[in-house]
Amino acid sequence: AQTVTQSQPEMSVQEAETVTLSCTYDTSESNYYLFWYKQPPSRQMILVIRQEAYKQQNATENRFSVNFQKAAKSFSLKISDSQLGDTAMYFCAFMTSNSGYALNFGKGTSLLVTP
Amino acid sequence: DVKVTQSSRYLVKRTGEKVFLECVQDMDHENMFWYRQDPGLGLRLIYFSYDVKMKEKGDIPEGYSVSREKKERFSLILESASTNQTSMYLCASSLSGVGYTFGSGTRLTVV
Numbered sequence: 001a002q003t004v005t006q007s008q009p010e011m012s013v014q015e016a017e018t019v020t021l022s023c024t025y026d027t028s029e030s031n032y033y034l035f036w037y038k039q040p041p042s043r044q045m046i047l048v049i050r051q052e053a054y055k056q057q058n059a060t061e062n063r064f065s066v067n068f069q070k071a072a073k074s075f076s077l078k079i080s081d082s083q084l085g086d087t088a089m090y091f092c093a094f095m096t097s098n099s100g101y102a103l104n105f106g107k108g109t110s111l112l113v114t115p
Numbered sequence: 116d117v118k119v120t121q122s123s124r125y126l127v128k129r130t131g132e133k134v135f136l137e138c139v140q141d142m143d144h145e146n147m148f149w150y151r152q153d154p155g156l157g158l159r160l161i162y163f164s165y166d167v168k169m170k171e172k173g174d175i176p177e178g179y180s181v182s183r184e185k186k187e188r189f190s191l192i193l194e195s196a197s198t199n200q201t202s203m204y205l206c207a208s209s210l211s212g213v214g215y216t217f218g219s220g221t222r223l224t225v226v
Contacts (some may be wrong), residue, residue: 009155029174035214045205045217091157100165101146103174107157 002027004094006106013082014114020067021077021109023092032096034068034075035103040088048090051075079111085111118142121206121218128225134193136221138206145210147189150201151175152220161204164189196225 003026013019025034036048037081051059051068058066063083067076079086124135140147146165150158150173157201162181170181178200182190189208193200206218 006157015220027158043203043213043220045207047214050173050214100171102148102162102163102171103158103207103215105150105158105159107155 002029002094002096002099002104004092004104004106006092006109008109009107010110010112012112012114013079015082015084017082018078018080019082019111021079021090021092021111023075023077025073025075025092025094025107027073027096029093029096029098032094034066034093035093036064036066036075036077037091037093037105038086038088039091039108040085045091049077082113084113085114087111118216119206119208119216121204121221123221124219126210126221126223128193128196130197130225132193132196132225134196134225136191136193136204136206136223137178138189138191138208138218139187140189140208140216141187142210142216143186143206144208144216145186147183148207148209148215149181149191150205150207151171152205155214158205161191173210198225201225202205 005024031052034051038046063080089108092107093103119140130175148163164183180192204221207215209215
């Protein structure tokens with residue numbers, strides 16, 4: 001079975017600071033995709049960043065970057081210069097073609113950005 | 116702007132009722148999904164479909180069924196609603212591994 005583990009149910013960071021959300025996964029597949037999604041209070045799921053397993057280079061999107069450690073099966077999200085609008089639930093997710101492209105989600109980390 | 120539309124944002128139903136949750140996408144995506152979201156449990160896959168009239172069970176299909184008669188529409192059916200099906204339901208569509216587009220969710224309360 002493929003699993004995604006987010007070990008931090010809640011985190012807090014001050015505005016302008018940097019925070020890292022952790023995620024580990026378990027799979028026997030060699031070809032897969034990893035994602036971070038953000039869900040603000042509006043409930044709309046928003047893609048933050050995406051990483052293909054075959055790419056060694058860590059994905060980056062503006063203030064968001066990942067640390068992808070394939071051997072360790074770790075996929076952490078770093079948010080730099082945190083903003084109040086970053087307050088949300090963050091979900092790590094995993095997908096393989098063998099699973100019909102169904103996303104397998106972690107339980108989420110609730111991030112609060114404080115002034 | 117591409118969209119996944121869920122017919123209701125909030126829904127209250129009685130125990131034993133048959134409930135239909137509708138989802139429509141306008142992106143010509145082959146794959147469509149239904150997830151259930153509960154606090155502390157994340158999103159769990161109920162059913163998905165990779166083509167018209169095709170369906171696959173996810174991790175928690177018990178008590179649910181689905182229908183996909185047209186490519187753009189994927190319905191989740193609660194045959195006999197129970198209080199333990201009170202939850203947030205999220206629909207999504209995708210084009211292979213490119214990524215998902217989610218609907219805004221239906222918060223269902225079964226009383």
